[in-house]
Amino acid sequence: MEHLAFTCLSVFSLACALGVVLSKNAINGAMCLLLCLAGVAGLFVQLHAYLLAFVLVLVYAGAVVALFLFIIMLLDMQGGRTWKFRGLNAAAGFVAALLLITGLNLLAVRGHLEAGPPIGNSVGSSLKFYSYQLFTTYLLPVQIIGFLLLIAMLGVIVLSRRAPQPEDAK
Amino acid sequence: MTPSLDSYVMLSAALFAIGFLGVLIRRNTLVIYMCLELMLVAATLALVAFSRFNGTEDGDVFVFFILTVAAAEVAVGLAIIVALFRARQTVQVDQLDSLKH
Numbered sequence: 001m002e003h004l005a006f007t008c009l010s011v012f013s014l015a016c017a018l019g020v021v022l023s024k025n026a027i028n029g030a031m032c033l034l035l036c037l038a039g040v041a042g043l044f045v046q047l048h049a050y051l052l053a054f055v056l057v058l059v060y061a062g063a064v065v066a067l068f069l070f071i072i073m074l075l076d077m078q079g080g081r082t083w084k085f086r087g088l089n090a091a092a093g094f095v096a097a098l099l100l101i102t103g104l105n106l107l108a109v110r111g112h113l114e115a116g117p118p119i120g121n122s123v124g125s126s127l128k129f130y131s132y133q134l135f136t137t138y139l140l141p142v143q144i145i146g147f148l149l150l151i152a153m154l155g156v157i158v159l160s161r162r163a164p165q166p167e168d169a170k
Numbered sequence: 171m172t173p174s175l176d177s178y179v180m181l182s183a184a185l186f187a188i189g190f191l192g193v194l195i196r197r198n199t200l201v202i203y204m205c206l207e208l209m210l211v212a213a214t215l216a217l218v219a220f221s222r223f224n225g226t227e228d229g230d231v232f233v234f235f236i237l238t239v240a241a242a243e244v245a246v247g248l249a250i251i252v253a254l255f256r257a258r259q260t261v262q263v264d265q266l267d268s269l270k271h
Contacts, residue, residue, distance in 0.1 A: 006173040010181045017185055017208055021192035026200050033204050040185075040211050047178075047222040052233055056214075059237050064207065064244050071248045072200060075255050093194030097187050104183035133231050145238050152242035159249040162256075 006046060013039030030068045037061050051127060178219035185212035199251055199261040203244070210240050 016039060019032030037060045044053035134142050189212060192205030214233045221229025255261055 002172050006177065010177075013181070014184055014188065017188040020201070020204055020208060021188055021196065026198060029201050029204055033207065036185075036208065037211065040215055043178075043181075043215060044218055046173075047218050049218050049222065049230055049233075052214075052218060052230060055234070055237060056211075059241055060207070060211070063241060067244060067248055068200065068204060071252060074252065075200075075261060090195050093191060096194055097191035100190055101184065101187045104187070105180070129227065130231065130234070133227065134234070138231055138235075141235060145235055149238065149242050152246050156245050156249040159246070159253050 002046065006043070009039050009042045009046070013043070026072050027069065030065055030072065033068070034061050034065045037065070051130060175219060175223040178223075179216055182212045182216035182219065185209075185215065197262050197264055199254070199263060199266075202263070203247055203251070207240065207244070210236060 013036050016032045016036035020029045020036065023029045023032060037056060041053040041056045041061075044050075044056060186209050189205040189208035192208065193202050196202050196205065214236050217229040217233050217236070221227060251261060254266070258266060260266065
């Protein structure tokens with residue numbers, strides 16, 4: 001049963017990921033990304049990381065994809081003509097991705113990962129555990145990440161300010 | 171019968187490879203950015219699978235930080251893309267070739 005769910009979710013995620021890469025229109029790509037993230041969130045639920053699945057949907061599907069859609073609307077790109085094969089580049093891309101897949105595949109087949117069944121009851125679902133970890137072991141990273149977010153916010157404000165136009169200067 | 175760790179790692183590798191393929195073959199900056207996000211999500215999937223199968227929790231906590239950094243990265247990156255579009259009226263990478271020669 002669990003295996004069936006895993007197969008369905010992984011096929012769904014892979015298909016949607018391919019949709020992101022191959023769709024002509026950027027809007028369709030963003031929608032495929034949303035569905036792919038939903039599939040990955042389902043896989044997180046299977047791995048008993050319920051809170052992470054929730055955060056993934058909240059942050060990625062809720063914020064990041066919405067931001068992408070907003071920017072696509074803002075830039076008003078003409079869809080349709082964006083995806084074209086350019087002989088050499090596309091061939092190089094496929095060869096590189098194929099090499100990556102074969103390399104990782106060999107690694108997974110030859111270097112068999114030693115892992116038994118999942119250990120015990122995962123604590124991944126407990127919010128208390130996360131907050132304990134974040135405020136004890138990972139206190140410094142949390143503060144650094146907060147600082148990073150502040151810097152990112154300032155950077156976005158500076159970047160999105162309209163540069164003075166030449167006619168404004170006159 | 172639960173799926174093994176190998177299958178999760180293989181799925182993560184496949185997702186990563188698809189994102190990598192997208193970064194290589196697409197010409198639209200926004201779509202390239204979406205493929206980068208796909209690669210990040212593939213990495214988080216591997217982290218969660220490893221921490222589940224090894225009974226440790228550090229991977230789960232690390233995914234939190236990855237999500238935060240990804241959110242900050244998307245905000246800054248999209249601001250850069252908008253600024254680029256204002257300056258050059260295009261987001262196609264083959265037309266953004268000022269540094270080429």
